[in-house]
């Protein structure tokens with residue numbers, strides 16, 4: 001018989017994170033730009049107390065372990081209290097992406113069977129629109145105080161601050177099985193209905209430890225951390241857990257994610273570290289460069305969600321900000337890989353270092369990955385062979401919420417991404433399998449093409465999609481938004497590709513447009529672009 005260890009068996013619970021932050025970093029600040037318009041400040045001690053009061057209030061409303069509680073909210077301290085209050089009591093914090101279509105939001109609320117939904121002032125019209133379609137919701141809670149409650153509303157509302165004020169905080173966080181569900185997040189569902197990833201306390205706490213490591217998010221108590229990535233999108237990459245876990249000061253930007261507002265908050269609060277998708281940094285860069293500004297404290301950022309264009313990495317570096325390129329997905333809590341250099345790379349010339357930093361990076365302990373060919377055979381790690389990327393680990397999905405069929409293949413989760421892995425284990429995403437351009441049986445990476453285009457000084461944003469070609473089936477078409485006031489012709493842009501990619505990868509045509517549609521998570525919506533250009537006739541066709 002095995003000899004069992006004799007250490008304490010303490011379940012890994014989310015409440016332990018906020019308890020720890022309150023006890024050991026009690027007066028460390030949490031700063032939020034509120035939807036009410038002002039800046040709110042308090043600390044971890046107050047946050048934990050209010051989270052307990054919220055749990056008490058929910059219990060008084062009849063909320064039980066396992067019940068789902070929805071949120072439609074920006075990054076802010078009340079949202080953080082809901083993260084801890086709801087999961088801490090054993091209920092499930094279900095963050096909903098308010099940028100989805102109202103029909104999708106109603107679908108998600110009904111599928112999850114949310115008992116209560118908490119929402120920010122901004123989303124009152126949205127709530128008034130969907131409430132009638134969500135019969136199972138017992139109450140809609142406006143995340144504000146009495147003074148901000150609307151005089152009239154089509155939906156009966158509860159007031160968040162009233163709920164908190166009604167409690168004395170005499171509540172002890174319960175202890176339960178660490179495998180209990182803690183939170184729920186639906187994928188955007190670019191094809192078909194959104195699907196739910198149901199995280200557990202165990203998976204979340206492990207992910208928080210893993211993601212805070214130096215070669216991943218590298219969070220420290222000395223940092224001031226501003227998550228730009230929304231708390232409604234894969235738990236803001238776990239930052240609402242990993243930041244209190246290390247005891248760093250937390251800054252929430254609320255609804256104002258434009259370059260000027262972010263810059264103001266970065267400077268005012270002396271933010272050192274931030275994380276977000278590339279489209280957010282485009283706005284911030286434009287503001288900072290356009291106005292000849294500098295960052296006085298901001299020195300490190302994690303970019304993920306879509307490929308970070310090399311030109312963006314360089315532009316941030318020129319402003320003194322180191323970029324860590326990370327990859328993950330809703331089904332992975334979300335972190336899978338992050339790209340930092342190893343000691344042996346120190347002596348490399350700058351350009352070679354960058355080729356490594358542009359990759360999506362190495363796995364975090366807790367995630368295992370492989371690439372496979374069409375027959376499921378594992379491919380070599382030579383940085384050249386590319387195939388379907390599969391992952392597994394204790395914070396990777398096993399089943400979608402309320403879907404019987406397993407998404408796994410031989411115990412691995414197929415990510416839907418196509419990637420290479422090099423001998424040092426650096427993974428590079430070539431494409432999403434549905435975005436890859438199949439030209440005459442060979443594959444062209446749309447990300448590579450976009451990265452080259454993004455380096456052209458006149459290009460603000462560029463998407464590369466497949467367009468029909470009678471001989472090659474598909475050929476790359478480049479859709480470009482120019483920077484304000486900048487000029488570039490189709491010919492100049494195509495010439496810019498020469499020598500940078502294989503000749504047959506150069507797009508067949510360029511279309512200039514005023515806007516590239518973005519998904520609810522701020523990624524270029526290529527499905528929509530492909531629909532828009534489905535009858536496009538390439539000059540080469």
Ligand code: ADP
Nearest residue numbers: 188304305306307326327328329330429432521
């Ligand atoms: P959705 O975009 O559908 O909401 P996720 O946010 O979970 O879902 O997106 C996960 C996907 O985003 C990954 O499978 C991958 O295609 C893409 N992705 C995430 N990070 C990166 C990155 N650094 N480079 C390229 N693609 C990325």
